[in-house]
Structure formats: structure tokens, C-alpha cells
Ligand code: FES
């Protein structure tokens with residue numbers, strides 16, 4: 001029976017993966033083969049015998065299909081979320097097939113960004129699994145003529161213990177599919193003790209493919225008859241092509257033609273930047289052809305942008321009164337009292353993402369429809385921009401999500417996917433757009449350059465009586481509104497509005513800054529520069545007072561309390577204060593534990609070694625870090641050991657979570673050591689890993705130990721929160737080792753060599 | 757016409773001799789396990805073996821592989837997992853995984869030359885391979901595990 005059913009249901013299939021078919025890994029193949037366009041966006045789960053919701057389906061052979069609707073870029077999310085479904089369904093993981101969703105609003109948000117996949121979809125996944133389990137139990141109970149309450153599930157089967165009867169999920173799927181889908185209120189969720197997967201974790205289902213070269217990234221997407229495109233973008237943001245040599249690139253073997261792409265209409269958002277595309281038989285020929293384009297550019301107003309002058313402007317703005325975003329007590333009159341006052345200016349430059357896989361996308365425009373394959377963090381945004389650029393309805397854009405060779409926020413912006421679609425329409429054939437590393441570094445949506453000014457008046461023990469902090473950075477909203485110069489609440493919230501210290505007089509401000517490049521979000525975003533300034537300033541105050549920095553940090557965090565930020569419009573990462581209050585007790589706890597785990601104040605350190613500490617809440621997760629550095633005589637920084645303590649609420653996949661924090665320490669090392677993008681006459685100076693270096697194995701922390709607090713609090717984020725405290729902890733350690741204070745990043749700006 | 761062997765199969769190439777091996781493997785042969793990361797020998801994502809030695813395919817012109825024996829990641833695990841791959845899986849090394857073909861090819865070459873590498877030798881052998889996700893600690897552990905097996 002099941003065989004016949006399956007046959008008819010899969011009768012749409014063209015058959016085997018043949019010519020003209022798209023070649024992707026096993027997880028992607030089936031849906032791509034639907035011959036009937038009307039089922040192009042249907043999943044295996046949709047077509048299964050029992051399919052109570054968009055995330056789950058059960059075949060009559062017992063196969064459980066689970067849809068992964070978030071993008072996989074190394075956080076193992078396409079394993080961890082399905083694992084939650086499987087747990088509530090009480091499914092045997094070996095019989096689960098995970099299918100990657102296309103961009104489709106029926107899944108809800110798909111922008112895999114902001115460390116919120118688990119947080120936002122944990123409940124949805126539990127409901128998806130529990131709903132199917134409920135229906136299977138009902139079906140079995142009906143069949144046996146017993147009460148559902150007397151039945152339970154036991155790994156892929158429903159059992160009636162009293163009569164020792166047992167039916168597999170596959171056997172029940174058809175009967176269950178005829179039952180009404182239960183309401184959420186009627187569902188019963190598993191008790192924590194019964195969890196098989198949640199909290200225990202699971203390896204990435206892609207693990208073996210990732211180690212054998214079989215994993216399929218956007219860079220590996222292929223369609224028969226496709227051509228390769230490489231695009232020369234305007235070197236200055238907003239620039240236009242004045243003239244170019246149409247013919248010369250054709251001298252390169254393999255080059256087919258050159259195609260202009262219109263410049264964007266401001267604001268840029270996710271539109272293609274414009275420029276000239278070289279179309280070729282292979283990637284290399286397209287790269288070579290670009291060298292012969294000989295383009296004359298009209299740069300436009302951003303050609304006056306120079307990083308050195310801009311840096312000065314930001315600092316000057318930060319030294320002036322700015323827009324107040326939070327104020328408590330009276331800072332000015334406390335400053336006027338004549339207590340000692342301490343102040344500092346901090347700086348973090350523009351940062352590029354440099355994901356290991358440069359931007360790349362494949363698209364085919366045919367019969368008024370687009371099919372795209374892209375390593376995108378946000379397939380729905382890709383649908384939207386393609387629909388806008390091509391003037392076709394969003395439903396006519398199918399965006400498949402491949403694996404991502406890293407994302408870090410860059411791949412949430414689908415300008416490169418739109419480029420492929422625009423070119424495919426112009427050329428009437430499938431086009432794969434491949435960015436070089438140089439394109440990736442020069443045409444990023446950069447993490448904002450930021451200047452911060454902090455000032456505190458201090459009591460006899462060196463504790464702040466009043467605290468003022470100003471932050472100035474070109475804001476992300478500038479990509480949507482050319483006049484935007486102030487930070488939006490969402491990014492001011494990142495380690496700035498929510499400064500958690502127990503200080504009676506407090507004022508937090510934000511100053512204006514105009515963007516001259518595309519600004520975007522990068523792993524941890526504004527938390528990077530905000531945590532750097534606050535946690536460095538704190539360390540400076542501790543040393544100034546002659547106090548132990550760890551003890552001082554705990555003192556300023558103060559007693560456990562819930563910070564009330566409602567009046568500031570603090571968005572709390574989009575979560576409710578009721579579910580995710582800002583609790584200083586949790587920040588204290590991770591700090592206390594990291595002090596213990598690192599042997600702070602107890603270990604004897606070698607010559608040139610130092611320890612630094614920092615603590616920070618971001619993406620609703622509390623993290624404290626202690627970094628040990630060794631600064632050699634010639635000023636090289638080595639990081640022998642890092643301790644991180646993490647309170648992320650409930651952690652679904654602990655080993656994977658530890659890996660995220662190990663990676664965050666390396667990411668933070670890159671930011672601190674060498675992360676700096678600069679512009680000269682509007683054009684980005686850096687180009688590749690030679691002048692935008694990222695940490696290598698001999699520069700990265702040798703050992704990062706991650707301690708996860710066991711918690712029943714609702715799940716928070718794990719992808720980003722490790723970065724913000726790591727960087728100031730590293731810089732504070734450098735001070736401990738050398739007496740040299742790092743107020744500006746990267747470290748290359750400070751000579752750390754021992755004098756004499 | 758250039759004659760070479762790729763993963764044990766005889767191939768001939770009549771195109772532009774300056775084309776880097778990387779693009780021949782990826783765009784012509786469709787062997788996409790070898791990755792493009794920088795194009796200028798700075799990241800190691802494109803590492804393959806030429807006559808058993810690790811080379812950066814992105815800067816290896818086709819003219820230099822005439823008569824050569826090229827091995828890519830696709831051939832490494834063909835007959836069951838290579839000990840280095842097994843160690844990678846045991847230590848859960850990859851995050852996004854994009855750099856890992858290159859890391860594994862480099863690690864195999866390192867262990868061939870230095871069967872029991874010290875930390876310094878691992879640093880030296882692997883420093884040309886960037887992992888932007890930051891999996892270095894696990895790479896080091898996996899190399900040490902694999903070093904216990906003959907490679
Ligand atoms: S792509 Fe060859 S070393 Fe980076």
C-alpha cells in the first residue's frame with residue numbers, strides 16, 4: 001500500500017538526476033526534480049502521508065521528514081532545530097530526513113541572523129513535533145479502542161503498556177492524517193527528563209560531507225548551460241561607469257561578452273551596486289576579462305571620504321554633547337562636585353566579514369520566473385530584491401538555500417543574488433556570479449567604524465559616582481535612508497543603552513555620523529565596539545584605583561537586580577522583558593565563575609604574561625571571559641588560554657555551543673589583532689588576506705575552555721555573544737602584561753615591543 | 757595538450773596553459789570539493805596534492821602539472837574514511853566546513869612529512885590554511901589523534 005501511494009505521490013518526478021538537472025547534495029535533490037511547477041515549492045514534508053504543519057511529515061514507511069528553514073553556515077542550526085522536533089515527536093533520529101527549505105514566508109522569519117534561531121523557534125519546533133505525536137497517539141488509541149491517556153510513545157512507535165500492543169509511526173500515519181490537527185493548548189510536551197536529544201546534542205548531519213568534499217555550497221551550484229560572471233563594481237560607493245572597453249575583454253579566451261548593470265537607486269538597501277559584468281565559460285576567464293575593461297568612473301560625492309579624517313571627526317563629535325538615549329540621576333551636577341574625574345576616547349574601525357566563501361549565486365530567469373541557488377542567510381530577502389529588480393511577483397522567485405561557507409551577517413544581504421538574477425534576465429540563460437576575495441573585501445556591508453567617549457567621577461574607593469558615555473558611528477539604517485545619521489534603538493541597545501552598572505548618575509548618548517560606505521551587521525555588531533569601550537574603561541578605572549580588576553568589575557555590576565529599561569525603548573533583542581529580563585545576577589554569576597575557572601589571582605604567570613577580564617550580555621546571553629596573553633619582547637601577542645563562562649539559558653546542543661564560543665574567541669582575535677578596513681578617496685584600501693589578515697592557527701588562542709551554566713531559563717543566543725567580552729578581556733590582559741593601554745583597535749596601531 | 761592524472765584518471769587539457777589548476781578542477785572537471793577562498797595562495801582553501809605534496813591549486817598553472825599526479829579531497833575518502841578525516845569527525849572539527857577540504861589535504865601532507873608533529877610543527881605546517889570560523893583548536897587536536905594512526 002505504502003509503496004503504491006509513494007509511487008503516485010512521487011509521480012511528478014522527472015525521474016533520475018539527469019541532464020539539465022541541478023546537481024546538489026542528497027538533501028537538496030528531490031524538490032528540484034519536480035516537473036510540475038505548481039509543486040515546485042512543496043517539500044517532502046508537505047507531501048508525506050501525515051503532515052500536520054509545514055515543518056514535519058511522516059511517510060507510511062515511517063520516514064520522518066523535517067524541514068530546516070534556517071540557513072546552515074556552521075552553527076549546525078539545520079541539525080539542532082530538527083532535533084527539537086524529533087525529540088517532541090519521540091522520533092528515531094536515524095529515520096529522520098532533514099530537508100532544507102526554500103525562501104517561503106509560510107515558515108515565518110528565515111533571516112538566520114542575530115543569534116535567535118533557537119530562541120525564536122524552539123517553541124515552534126516543539127509544537128510541530130508534539131502535534132504529530134498527539135495525532136499518532138490518537139490514531140493508535142482509536143484503533144485499539146483504548147483511551148489515548150493510556151498510551152504513550154516509545155521511539156518511533158505508540159504503545160499501550162497495559163495490553164503490550166505497539167504500532168509504528170509509519171503504520172499509523174495514514175489513520176492519523178484523517179484526524180483533526182490539535183490546538184496548541186491540548187498538546188502535552190515531554191518532561192525534561194524524557195528528552196532524548198535536547199540538551200544532549202547531536203553532531204551536524206552534514207559532518208561527514210563536510211570532511212569529504214561532498215558538501216555543496218553556493219560556490220558549487222551548477223546548472224546545465226550556465227555561464228560565469230565576474231563584476232567590476234564602482235570602487236567608490238555610489239559611483240557610476242562613465243566609459244569602458246567593451247571589446248578588449250573578449251580577447252581573453254573563454255570570455256563571451258560584457259554586460260553593464262545599472263547603478264542602484266538610493267537608498268541602496270540590497271540592490272546590486274552596478275558596474276560591468278564579464279561573462280565567460282569559466283570563473284577564471286571572467287576574472288581575467290575584468291582586467292581589460294579599462295573603466296572610467298564617475299565617483300560621486302563619496303570620493304572625499306578618507307578614514308583618517310573621518311576618525312578625527314567621529315572623536316570630535318563624541319567630545320560634544322549628543323542625543324541623550326538614557327539618563328538617570330544627575331550626571332552634570334555630580335561631575336561639578338569636584339571629585340576626581342577620569343575620561344577616555346575609544347575607537348574601533350570598519351570591519352569586513354571575510355567569510356571563507358566569497359559571495360556567489362546562481363540564478364535562472366525563465367518564463368517570467370526565477371530560480372536561484374545561493375548561500376544566503378535570508379532567502380526571503382533574496383526573493384524580495386529579485387522581485388523588485390525584475391518586476392515579477394515574489395511568488396515567482398524560488399530561492400534555494402545551499403550550505404554557506406560562513407556568513408557572519410554578510411550573507412543576510414542578498415545584493416549578490418540579485419546580480420545573478422538581473423544578469424540571467426539580460427542573457428536569457430543561467431548565470432553564476434562569483435565574487436573574488438578582493439570583491440568581497442572591497443564591497444562589503446561593513447561593521448560600523450565607531451568612536452566612544454567615556455567619563456566618570458569617582459569616590460574615595462575609585463567607584464563611579466557619575467558616568468557619561470557617548471558613542472558615534474554611521475548607522476545601519478543608512479542603507480535604507482540616506483539621511484540616517486543616528487543609531488537605531490536596536491543597535492544602540494547592543495551593549496550601550498543597557499550599560500548595567502550600579503551607578504546612581506548615568507547618562508548615555510549617541511552622536512551623528514554620515515555613512516560613506518554600506519554599513520551592515522557583522523557577528524555581534526555594535527556590541528563589538530560598545531563592549532570594547534565599556535569593559536576597557538572599567539579596567540582602567542580599576543587600575544587607577546589600585547584595585548583588582550575582577551573584584552572591581554563585580555563591584556560595579558553591583559547586587560543582583562533586574563534592570564528596568566522600558567522607558568528607554570530598549571528593544572531587548574526583540575524579546576519580551578517578562579521572558580528575558582536583564583538580570584545583573586546572571587552577569588555576576590558568569591563573572592564569579594570565570595574568576596574561579598581561570599585561577600584569577602591564584603596562578604603564577606610567566607614573564608610577559610597577563611590576565612584580562614570582561615563580562616557582557618548580548619543576544620540575551622551572559623558571558624564572562626578571562627584571556628591570558630603572552631606579549632613577546634618584540635611585541636607579538638600570543639594567547640595561550642581563554643576561559644569563557646556562558647549563561648545562554650537552556651542549551652539545546654552543548655558541544656556545538658562550545659564550538660561557537662571557541663570560534664568567537666578566534667573571531668575576536670582577528671578583530672583585535674588586525675581588523676581594520678580603511679578608505680582613501682572613497683575607495684577601500686584593503687583587498688585580500690594580505691592586508692586584511694584574519695587569525696591563523698599560530699595566532700589564535702591555543703586553548704579556549706567554554707563552561708556552560710546549566711539553566712532552565714528560556715534559550716538565548718550562542719553564535720555571537722562570545723565575541724564582545726573576548727576583545728576587551730584580551731586588551732586588558734595586554735595591559736596587565738605590558739602596562740600599555742589599548743584604546744583603539746586593531747593592535748597594530750600600538751607598538752607593543754618592549755622598549756630598549 | 758597537457759596530460760595529467762586526476763584522482764587516478766588520465767586527463768588531457770588543451771585550454772589556456774595559464775589557467776590555474778583550481779578552476780580546471782572546479783569548472784572543467786566539476787570536482788568542487790576543492791574550494792576557492794582567495795586566489796592568491798593566502799588561505800589554503802584550494803589545497804590539493806601534486807605528486808603527493810600539498811600545493812595551492814589557485815596559483816598552480818596548468819602548464820606546471822603536465823605529467824603530474826593530482827589528488828583532491830574527493831579521492832581521499834573514496835575507500836572509506838582516511839584517518840585524518842576520521843579524526844576530523846571524532847573531534848567535530850568543521851563549522852561551516854568551507855576551509856576543511858584544504859585543511860585536511862594540508863594535514864595529510866604534514867603527517868606524511870612529520871608523522872608525530874609537535875605543536876610548533878603543527879603551527880608551521882598549518883599556518884597557511886585560514887579557518888574564518890575559528891576551528892583551529894579542534895584541528896590541532898584532530899591532527900594529534902590522526903598522528904597515532906599510520907597515514
Ligand atoms: S584559494 Fe588558493 S590559497 Fe586561497
Ligand code: FES
Pocket residue numbers: 074356405406850851852853854855856886887888889890891
Ligand atoms: S569551518 Fe568555516 S572556514 Fe573553517
